[in-house]
Amino acid sequence: MxxxxxxxxxxxQKAFINQQMGRNNWFEFKQFRIEQQNTAMKxxxxxxxxxxxxxxxxxxxxxxxxxxxxxxxxxxxxxxxGEVDAVEIDVPASDEAMFNFKHSPWxxxxxxxxxxxxxxxxxxxxxxxxxxxxxxxxVNSMKSxxxxxxxxxxxxxxxxxxxxxxxxxxxxxxxxxxxxIPFESLLEFKELARLSDFFLHSRTDVFPRAGGAPKRVLxxxxxxxxYPGHTELPILDENGLYTEKYKALTSPFYPAF
Numbered sequence: 001m002x003x004x005x006x007x008x009x010x011x012x013q014k015a016f017i018n019q020q021m022g023r024n025n026w027f028e029f030k031q032f033r034i035e036q037q038n039t040a041m042k043x044x045x046x047x048x049x050x051x052x053x054x055x056x057x058x059x060x061x062x063x064x065x066x067x068x069x070x071x072x073x074x075x076x077x078x079x080x081x082g083e084v085d086a087v088e089i090d091v092p093a094s095d096e097a098m099f100n101f102k103h104s105p106w107x108x109x110x111x112x113x114x115x116x117x118x119x120x121x122x123x124x125x126x127x128x129x130x131x132x133x134x135x136x137x138x139v140n141s142m143k144s145x146x147x148x149x150x151x152x153x154x155x156x157x158x159x160x161x162x163x164x165x166x167x168x169x170x171x172x173x174x175x176x177x178x179x180x181i182p183f184e185s186l187l188e189f190k191e192l193a194r195l196s197d198f199f200l201h202s203r204t205d206v207f208p209r210a211g212g213a214p215k216r217v218l219x220x221x222x223x224x225x226x227y228p229g230h231t232e233l234p235i236l237d238e239n240g241l242y243t244e245k246y247k248a249l250t251s252p253f254y255p256a257f
Contacts, residue, residue: 025037027042027043028255029074029253029254029255030252030253030254030255031078031104031105031253032074032078032100032103032104032105033100033103034069034070034071034074034100035069035096035099035100036069036096037096038092038093038095038096039068039069039090039092039093039096039097040068040090040093041068041069041093042069043069043071045235046134046180046216047068047071047072047075047134047180048071048075048250048253048254049180049206049216049218049233049249049250050072050132050134050178050179050180050218051071051072051074051075051076051079051132051253052075052079052249052250052252052253053178053180053204053218053249054072054076054130054132054178054218054220055176055178055202055220056076056079056080056082056130057080058129059076059080059082059129059130059176060082060083060129061082061083061085061127061128061129061130062076062077062080062082062083062084062085062128062129062130062131062132063084063085063086063087063127063128063130063131063132063170064076064084064085064086064087064131064132064133065087065117065131065132065133065135065158065163065166065167066087066088066089066117066133066134066135066136066158067086067087067088067093067094067097067112068088068093068097069093069096069097069100070086070096070097070098070100070101070110070112072132072134073085073086073097073101073110073112073132074100074101074104074106074110075253076130076132077104077106077109077110078105078106078252078253079252081109082109082129082130083109083111084106084109084110084111085110085111085112085113085128086101086110086111086112086113087112087113087115087117087120088112088113088114088115089114089115089116089117091114094112094113094114095114097112098112117158117162117163117166118158118162118166120166120170121165121166121167121169121170122169124170125169125170126169126170126171126172127170127172128170128171128172128175129171129172129174129175129176130171130175130176130177130178131167131170131171131175131176131177131178132178132179133163133167133177133178133179134179134180135158135160135163135179135181136158160181160185160188160189160192161192163179164177164189164192164193164195164196164198165196167196167198168196168197168198171223173223174222174223175222175223176201176220176221176222177193177198177220177221178218178219178220178221179218179219180206180216180217180218180219181216181217181219182215182216182217183205183206183213183214183215183216183217186217186219189219190219193221197223198221198222198223199221199222199223199224199225199226199228200219200220200221200226200228201220201221201222201226201228201229202219202220202228202229202230202231203217203218203219203220203228203229203230203231204217204218204230204231204232204233205217205230205231205232205233206218206233206235207232207233207234207235208234208235208236209234209235209236209237209238209240210234210236210237210238210243211234211238214232218233233245233246233249234246242257
């Protein structure tokens with residue numbers, strides 16, 4: 001009797017996602033495609049998590065800071081009916097984001113600005129309901145020799161404080177700021193936010209694997225005091241399989257789910 005090889009669907013899902021993220025040129029989502037030939041920072045789990053997690057209800061004007069390929073902007077455009085702007089300092093990245101926006105189903109609601117966020121924040125005060133950002137955060141690590149990658153991954157161009165102060169200017173009084181940062185930066189970011197009159201409204205600790213330590217944290221800040229909600233999101237379970245929570249969050253986007 002000839003045996004037939006069994007294919008584990010979880011293994012197939014992980015292989016598909018890892019293969020796509022490892023590509024240099026493109027990443028295919030369910031409703032849009034990301035071209036990423038010229039952008040230093042490719043599609044990654046952090047951006048996908050923030051784009052899928054961020055509360056978008058009631059947001060008519062949304063800004064994605066440091067958009068890169070335009071991934072997060074496209075994800076929130078898929079999940080909302082709002083106008084979505086994106087600001088990106090790197091010219092090749094902003095050109096690529098513009099291309100991705102143009103070829104998406106929401107091209108009429110997406111706009112990219114090739115600009116420095118600090119300059120941008122001075123000319124659009126009180127304009128947004130929601131700001132999202134996957135900020136540069138490798139503050140103490142060795143800088144990449146690749147200039148574009150260094151700009152994208154380090155805080156030499158945009159610090160946490162500059163992001164928070166700029167967001168304070170851009171958001172109206174009921175506006176919200178949502179970010180994903182390393183878990184180790186949680187207390188620092190919360191304190192900097194407090195100094196600009198932002199208060200934590202919701203928090204999700206992200207665990208690469210259940211039972212391990214959290215590596216990232218998703219945060220939502222608002223302008224009024226509130227008792228923050230707190231949840232946990234393990235990506236993989238103890239057996240190395242995707243958790244139902246992670247699949248439910250990302251299934252509107254990943255073809256593998």
